[in-house]
Amino acid sequence: MSGLVQTPEETFLRKKFSAHYGASPIFVLGLDRREFGFGGWEKKIEFRHIAFRNESELRARLVAEAPLYISHSVAYYEFPDARPMPRKNWLGSDLIFDLDAEAHACGKFTCQECLEGVKADAIKLIEEFLLPDFGFSKSELAVNFSGSRGYHVHVVSDAVYSLDREARREIADYVSGTGLSFERLFWNEGKKFFGPKTGQGGFGGKFARAFVSRLSDDAFALSIARKLKKPEEKEKLKSAIAMGNWDNIGIVNREKKLSEKFDEMKLTMAGRIDANVTADTSKLIRMPDTLHGGSGFAAKRLSSPDAISAFEPMRSAPVFGGAPLKVKATEAVPALNIRDFSFGPIPSGETRELPEACAIYLICKKAAVLA
Amino acid sequence: MADLLFCSHYPFSSAAKAHMAGRGMEIVSSYVEKAEGRVREAIETGKVRKVPSLSDAQEEELALYAIARMIVSCANNRYLINRYAVAEAKKTSDYLSSDASAHPEYVGDVAAEFGMRFEKSGSHFLVPLGSYLPCTPRSTDYKLANREVAAGKVLVSSHERVRMLEEAVKKKIERELPIRAAFPDEVKAAGARVLALLPRLETAVVKVGQENYPPCVRRMIEELSLNVNLPHTARVALGIYLVRAGVATDKIVDIFRGAPDFSENTTRYQVEYLRTKGYSMPSCATMDSYGACIAECRCGTPMNFRADSHGGRLARDAGLADYGAYYASLASGAKEEKK
Numbered sequence: 001m002s003g004l005v006q007t008p009e010e011t012f013l014r015k016k017f018s019a020h021y022g023a024s025p026i027f028v029l030g031l032d033r034r035e036f037g038f039g040g041w042e043k044k045i046e047f048r049h050i051a052f053r054n055e056s057e058l059r060a061r062l063v064a065e066a067p068l069y070i071s072h073s074v075a076y077y078e079f080p081d082a083r084p085m086p087r088k089n090w091l092g093s094d095l096i097f098d099l100d101a102e103a104h105a106c107g108k109f110t111c112q113e114c115l116e117g118v119k120a121d122a123i124k125l126i127e128e129f130l131l132p133d134f135g136f137s138k139s140e141l142a143v144n145f146s147g148s149r150g151y152h153v154h155v156v157s158d159a160v161y162s163l164d165r166e167a168r169r170e171i172a173d174y175v176s177g178t179g180l181s182f183e184r185l186f187w188n189e190g191k192k193f194f195g196p197k198t199g200q201g202g203f204g205g206k207f208a209r210a211f212v213s214r215l216s217d218d219a220f221a222l223s224i225a226r227k228l229k230k231p232e233e234k235e236k237l238k239s240a241i242a243m244g245n246w247d248n249i250g251i252v253n254r255e256k257k258l259s260e261k262f263d264e265m266k267l268t269m270a271g272r273i274d275a276n277v278t279a280d281t282s283k284l285i286r287m288p289d290t291l292h293g294g295s296g297f298a299a300k301r302l303s304s305p306d307a308i309s310a311f312e313p314m315r316s317a318p319v320f321g322g323a324p325l326k327v328k329a330t331e332a333v334p335a336l337n338i339r340d341f342s343f344g345p346i347p348s349g350e351t352r353e354l355p356e357a358c359a360i361y362l363i364c365k366k367a368a369v370l371a
Numbered sequence: 372m373a374d375l376l377f378c379s380h381y382p383f384s385s386a387a388k389a390h391m392a393g394r395g396m397e398i399v400s401s402y403v404e405k406a407e408g409r410v411r412e413a414i415e416t417g418k419v420r421k422v423p424s425l426s427d428a429q430e431e432e433l434a435l436y437a438i439a440r441m442i443v444s445c446a447n448n449r450y451l452i453n454r455y456a457v458a459e460a461k462k463t464s465d466y467l468s469s470d471a472s473a474h475p476e477y478v479g480d481v482a483a484e485f486g487m488r489f490e491k492s493g494s495h496f497l498v499p500l501g502s503y504l505p506c507t508p509r510s511t512d513y514k515l516a517n518r519e520v521a522a523g524k525v526l527v528s529s530h531e532r533v534r535m536l537e538e539a540v541k542k543k544i545e546r547e548l549p550i551r552a553a554f555p556d557e558v559k560a561a562g563a564r565v566l567a568l569l570p571r572l573e574t575a576v577v578k579v580g581q582e583n584y585p586p587c588v589r590r591m592i593e594e595l596s597l598n599v600n601l602p603h604t605a606r607v608a609l610g611i612y613l614v615r616a617g618v619a620t621d622k623i624v625d626i627f628r629g630a631p632d633f634s635e636n637t638t639r640y641q642v643e644y645l646r647t648k649g650y651s652m653p654s655c656a657t658m659d660s661y662g663a664c665i666a667e668c669r670c671g672t673p674m675n676f677r678a679d680s681h682g683g684r685l686a687r688d689a690g691l692a693d694y695g696a697y698y699a700s701l702a703s704g705a706k707e708e709k710k
Binding site for chain 2: 132133134135136159160162163164165166167169170171173174177178179180181184200201202203204205268275276
């Protein structure tokens with residue numbers, strides 16, 4: 001406990017959180033090898049270097065203290081509670097991808113559009129990088145909602161367990177396309193112009209496949225060469241690219257055009273994952289299925305990576321129910337929909353009686369107080 | 372089964388170790404002398420000579436390798452160990468290149484030594500990501516984003532395969548040395564002589580005025596003043612830069628004062644630590660991979676950046692009057708981006 005005087009809101013939240021932990025099972029893979037960190041009203045991590053021997057010990061602590069944020073290390077240590085860090089004796093780490101909704105006008109009340117955007121990012125990460133390129137199996141991926149405005153993908157695999165920071169940074173750089181040199185994909189041999197084949201790995205193959213598929217679109221094809229109006233010319237180019245021959249039709253200014261198309265296609269995930277999180281072998285990350293003190297939502301664990309497309313955070317992540325609770329808005333609240341209940345906008349200073357899930361969301365956002 | 376030829380080419384291998392353990396080793400003066408010569412040569416020229424294909428010489432090679440490690444361990448200096456490791460790794464790479472045709476199975480055996488599996492794919496090889504990542508030299512060529520990656524495997528040429536094994540050998544030696552043990556006086560004396568070879572180049576300070584700070588360094592200093600939580604890698608790089616640029620510890624500590632988790636004692640200790648360790652400045656490529664590079668100065672390492680040449684070119688390319696104006700535009704652009 002922080003020892004400081006708690007606001008009535010914090011006391012209330014901790015009571016609700018404690019009750020929740022008393023009633024819900026928890027599960028952490030490799031629990032006794034991980035470091036835990038707890039946070040409160042002011043800070044997401046106030047205490048760290050905490051270790052538990054088993055689930056019941058952890059759960060007892062959660063019920064007793066009801067931290068507003070619960071994180072555990074991505075790392076497994078021999079002595080998770082030892083300090084300073086080197087004494088913990090690092091054994092290995094999961095590989096983490098942290099995706100957050102893009103900064104947007106919706107600000108702290110993340111809008112539906114932003115949540116859809118970050119969901120699409122997570123699907124792209126899994127389906128275009130983690131499964132095909134890195135060869136992870138679906139059973140090695142654990143996906144959870146962050147509890148606020150994003151998703152975490154935990155890769156639990158022997159293939160990544162021992163990787164150091166630099167190797168993890170390299171993986172993050174790959175996904176973001178950092179250090180990717182487009183010019184290296186193409187080369188001239190006499191009059192011939194060679195590049196990636198559709199069947200090859202990496203960004204070359206991604207580009208070749210995307211390019212060939214986009215050629216079916218006439219506007220796209222015409223922006224490359226007028227000749228491509230004719231279906232037979234299109235087919236000719238497509239089959240040449242499949243073999244890595246990128247220009248059997250005479251494309252004017254081809255390097256520049258291709259490079260523009262490459263950027264346009266957004267094949268990389270530049271700016272969409274937090275590379276520092278992926279590279280950090282001792283990062284504390286939200287423990288899946290625990291509550292997020294900034295929303296009152298659960299960092300809901302998905303049953304499988306496929307479940308993400310049907311997942312709706314505003315419907316499935318809130319854990320509190322429909323009991324009425326009166327709160328007073330301390331700032332303007334926009335129109336929201338939580339657990340299929342639409343409310344707002346609420347002008348600053350006004351009091352409303354709301355279902356608990358909605359009221360707790362506003363309190364966690366520090367946009368309302370108990371009335 | 373590994374033979375003496377294999378062992379002499381790859382004296383770091385477990386087969387070589389087993390061979391030595393079977394025979395036992397006596398540390399004789401003539402060997403210590405030769406081993407010292409080997410270390411000297413490695414430090415001075417960056418090379419270790421190949422062994423004549425005679426079984427006596429091959430046996431000797433194994434003993435010399437073992438004693439050279441002891442000598443380097445006695446000298447116990449990071450720069451020296453790294454330089455020695457580079458030379459031994461280079462020799463391995465020469466052997467791997469020639470053995471690739473004469474004894475192709477050797478290459479696979481060396482790879483297995485590091486738990487690496489290269490699977491033939493046409494004229495190339497496929498290597499699992501977990502083997503690829505820890506053993507690639509720092510260069511744009513090996514940057515994963517520029518590679519063919521599929522199903523958890525990376526495609527490499529046979530030359531690159533050798534280069535990766537060279538890197539693995541280098542890292543192994545760097546990791547294993549110094550060996551902590553009691554060595555004979557003769558070996559210790561050789562260690563002391565080798566250490567004396569070292570030019571006092573640790574933390575060579577080249578006075579760099581603030582006007583010559585490159586964009587990445589300026590940005591980090593600015594971010595600290597705005598209480599941005601710089602990642603560890605960036606902090607270390609900034610610390611090394613400032614130490615090497617001849618900035619006094621007090622001033623460096625002041626620069627770090629803005630860090631949200633600033634602790635005067637820790638910072639002072641760490642700056643002094645960097646100073647005594649004499650770490651070299653990360654290259655621009657490394658800074659880029661840390662996400663700390665913000666301009667294409669083409670100066671190789673931030674240490675080399677000079678406002679009039681590199682900065683002048685950046686300014687001209689951007690159509691601005693001078694480096695100062697260029698940096699100002701960069702800084703304001705970056706802020707807009709963050710919004």
